[in-house]
Amino acid sequence: MMSFTHLQSLVLPLDRANVDTDAIIPKQFMKSIRRTGFGDNLFDEWRYLDRGEPGQDAAGRPRQPGFVLNQARYAGAQILLTRENFGCGSSREHAVWALRDFGIRALIAPSFADIFHGNCFKNGLLPIQLGAQTVDQLFQRLQERPGYALAVDLPTQTLRTPDGDCLHFDLDPARKHRLLNGLDDIGLTLQRAERIRAYEKLRRAAEPWLFN
Amino acid sequence: MQTPTGEALTLFDKLWRSHLVDETSDGEALLYIDRHLVYEVTSPQAFEGLRQAGRRPWRPSTVLAVPDHNVPTVAAHRSHLDQIADPLSRLQVRQLGINCREFGITEFGLNRVEQGIIHVVGPEQGATLPGMTVVAGDSHTSTHGAFGALAFGVGTSDVEHVLATQCLAMRPMQRMLVQIEGELSAGVGPKDLILHVIGRIGTAGATGHAIEFAGSVIRAMSMEGRMTVCNMAIEAGARVGLVAVFDQTVCIDAAEVRPMVTWGTSPEMVVDIDGRVPAPADEADPVKRASLVQALAYMGLEPGTALRGIAVDKVFIGSCTNARIEDLRSAAQVVKGRQVAANVRQALVVPGSGLVKAQAELEGLDRIFLAAGFEWREPGCSMCLGMNDDRLSPGERCASTSNRNFEGRQGPGGRSHLLSPAMAASAAIAGHFTDPF
Numbered sequence: 001m002m003s004f005t006h007l008q009s010l011v012l013p014l015d016r017a018n019v020d021t022d023a024i025i026p027k028q029f030m031k032s033i034r035r036t037g038f039g040d041n042l043f044d045e046w047r048y049l050d051r052g053e054p055g056q057d058a059a060g061r062p063r064q065p066g067f068v069l070n071q072a073r074y075a076g077a078q079i080l081l082t083r084e085n086f087g088c089g090s091s092r093e094h095a096v097w098a099l100r101d102f103g104i105r106a107l108i109a110p111s112f113a114d115i116f117h118g119n120c121f122k123n124g125l126l127p128i129q130l131g132a133q134t135v136d137q138l139f140q141r142l143q144e145r146p147g148y149a150l151a152v153d154l155p156t157q158t159l160r161t162p163d164g165d166c167l168h169f170d171l172d173p174a175r176k177h178r179l180l181n182g183l184d185d186i187g188l189t190l191q192r193a194e195r196i197r198a199y200e201k202l203r204r205a206a207e208p209w210l211f212n
Numbered sequence: 213m214q215t216p217t218g219e220a221l222t223l224f225d226k227l228w229r230s231h232l233v234d235e236t237s238d239g240e241a242l243l244y245i246d247r248h249l250v251y252e253v254t255s256p257q258a259f260e261g262l263r264q265a266g267r268r269p270w271r272p273s274t275v276l277a278v279p280d281h282n283v284p285t286v287a288a289h290r291s292h293l294d295q296i297a298d299p300l301s302r303l304q305v306r307q308l309g310i311n312c313r314e315f316g317i318t319e320f321g322l323n324r325v326e327q328g329i330i331h332v333v334g335p336e337q338g339a340t341l342p343g344m345t346v347v348a349g350d351s352h353t354s355t356h357g358a359f360g361a362l363a364f365g366v367g368t369s370d371v372e373h374v375l376a377t378q379c380l381a382m383r384p385m386q387r388m389l390v391q392i393e394g395e396l397s398a399g400v401g402p403k404d405l406i407l408h409v410i411g412r413i414g415t416a417g418a419t420g421h422a423i424e425f426a427g428s429v430i431r432a433m434s435m436e437g438r439m440t441v442c443n444m445a446i447e448a449g450a451r452v453g454l455v456a457v458f459d460q461t462v463c464i465d466a467a468e469v470r471p472m473v474t475w476g477t478s479p480e481m482v483v484d485i486d487g488r489v490p491a492p493a494d495e496a497d498p499v500k501r502a503s504l505v506q507a508l509a510y511m512g513l514e515p516g517t518a519l520r521g522i523a524v525d526k527v528f529i530g531s532c533t534n535a536r537i538e539d540l541r542s543a544a545q546v547v548k549g550r551q552v553a554a555n556v557r558q559a560l561v562v563p564g565s566g567l568v569k570a571q572a573e574l575e576g577l578d579r580i581f582l583a584a585g586f587e588w589r590e591p592g593c594s595m596c597l598g599m600n601d602d603r604l605s606p607g608e609r610c611a612s613t614s615n616r617n618f619e620g621r622q623g624p625g626g627r628s629h630l631l632s633p634a635m636a637a638s639a640a641i642a643g644h645f646t647d648p649f
Contacts, residue, residue: 018478022616045624188381
């Protein structure tokens with residue numbers, strides 16, 4: 001997994017609550033058997049005027065000019081600012097792959113749905129949770145000031161604004177460690193294989209029917 | 213079992229503790245997984261990951277695979293994999309078979325009578341048992357909590373992690389008790405109850421929590437009904453729904469629960485059949501108000517419109533929420549001797565598994581549906597998410613027994629209204645939403 005330490009970037013505002021994973025990556029694009037190639041179809045139904053199909057060349061598709069991903073002032077943004085309960089609904093990790101593939105490295109919202117939140121950490125995408133009021137202020141500043149950029153510093157768990165404000169965010173220490181070092185979760189768990197075998201031995205004795 | 217302070221443990225606590233392999237000093241658990249259910253859409257990248265790392269499944273006998281999301285529900289398109297019209301769906305269904313053979317995993321493929329929606333098949337096959345931990349790369353895995361199993365959905369990275377290690381590294385959820393006391397009224401069932409709960413606590417009301425459902429209504433409820441209730445715990449944000457305390461308690465008077473219909477684009481946007489579409493002007497919170505405005509525009513509805521009387525174009529009876537035998541019986545009872553209304557373009561019944569279908573046919577339910585003008589299909593996820601050919605066209609309004617009314621969920625531009633099997637069947641006959649016949 002790609003590690004995460006610092007990020008300085010423009011911010012893309014998606015001013016909607018309860019954005020579900022069906023909206024992040026519509027189902028027709030889940031028919032891929034790969035982890036990459038989803039970026040062109042991120043928010044497909046909001047981003048384009050036509051209906052998207054897998055394998056289509058996105059270059060010639062008519063765009064919805066009002067949608068933030070199509071606005072020049074946010075081009076190249078790697079931080080997405082949004083409202084509460086982002087990533088609700090289906091567990092599809094394709095939603096995280098699409099965000100990553102598009103170039104998003106960090107998300108800011110008042111809250112995230114559980115499964116989506118966990119999926120982010122498996123793919124080097126940092127979900128930052130801030131109070132609803134702080135998020136509201138960021139939306140306002142972003143609206144007022146073209147070129148508004150934020151600096152994320154994972155080691156100190158801070159966000160720095162262009163005004164010099166420093167916002168702290170909370171993070172699970174184990175997840176932070178894995179993200180900072182780009183560690184492979186499976187490899188880490190397999191280092192504890194002896195523990196797993198010891199547990200299985202006890203369990204097999206107590207509930208043998210589970211091991212038939 | 214008790215805590216060190218003498219407090220009785222909740223069902224969640226007991227399940228959690230009995231599956232604890234290891235715990236780090238900062239409280240992250242390594243949790244053992246007894247059963248892993250796999251299907252074609254969220255597993256190919258996980259198997260590919262194993263292959264690339266040269267890893268094998270830790271205990272292949274704990275894994276059960278069924279293709280369900282992408283499969284055609286028309287019999288003629290299922291006789292051979294080559295019959296699946298969409299090449300990408302065909303590739304995923306075929307790849308599942310290849311992966312299962314390579315890694316020694318049991319699969320109920322399209323040619324097996326056991327095939328069906330994974331959350332119907334698991335319990336049917338005895339693969340889901342009380343006291344187990346059950347995971348799948350699907351958020352509706354909460355369904356299996358009806359059996360007193362700790363069951364939750366995971367992403368594809370975790371699918372790979374469980375295949376490779378039989379474990380997941382995670383922290384315990386908080387616990388929420390939803391207690392439903394009294395007796396449900398006639399015509400009100402499990403689907404109405406869970407929609408009522410979601411309407412009450414909101415679509416993120418239980419984020420970070422495992423919900424335990426309790427009270428006299430749950431105790432008296434059938435297993436099928438409990439599965440419907442636990443299935444939609446995720447629509448209130450909870451990864452886990454359990455039937456068996458608590459950081460939070462929600463008390464519900466059963467007499468207040470009425471037949472429910474969603475009107476908007478989130479399961480929390482729900483009212484009872486006597487209700488009206490809400491007006492954004494009445495909502496004080498600006499973020500919520502904006503959501504209401506967006507939902508009304510997408511759904512093509514005006515504030516103040518009575519739900520009863522809104523005409524439907526399609527009716528879908530199926531999904532892991534409502535495709536078990538009890539659901540089909542309840543819908544058939546409404547439909548018997550009646551006809552689908554002329555304005556309804558398509559009315560679909562998609563059983564949850566081959567065994568549910570066979571049982572329904574034994575009881576003559578298929579003939580009741582067919583005589584009324586419904587289509588009787590082969591098992592799969594079908595129009596719940598429209599990954600196969602069963603989907604809504606833009607602007608079409610559907611009465612659906614499924615679980616999500618998100619924008620585009622049942623097809624781009626499609627408008628979904630969630631309700632119970634009896635309410636969906638009644639809408640098919642009346643041509644619009646109405647009280648259950």
